[in-house]
Amino acid sequence: MAKITADSPIIQTVQEHPEIIEIFMQYGLGCVGCMAASFETIGQGAAAHGLDVDALIADINDCIEAAEGKQE
Numbered sequence: 112m113a114k115i116t117a118d119s120p121i122i123q124t125v126q127e128h129p130e131i132i133e134i135f136m137q138y139g140l141g142c143v144g145c146m147a148a149s150f151e152t153i154g155q156g157a158a159a160h161g162l163d164v165d166a167l168i169a170d171i172n173d174c175i176e177a178a179e180g181k182q183e
Contacts, residue, residue, distance in 0.1 A: 117154025130178040
């Protein structure tokens with residue numbers, strides 16, 4: 112699995128891993144419906160909202176890993 116980073120584009124990452132929408136919502140991010148999602152990275156979106164980028168990225172990667180584990 113390729114790790115998601117702060118430099119990962121929001122919209123592309125959500126399209127590839129729709130299970131992470133729940134993580135965005137837990138952090139209070141409506142990024143999926145935001146116009147900025149098409150050109151911002153996850154790090155930029157989190158920073159704009161004053162969030163802990165590293166914690167968000169860790170939770171996103173944990174969510175993807177768990178979802179991929181269920182598929183195997």
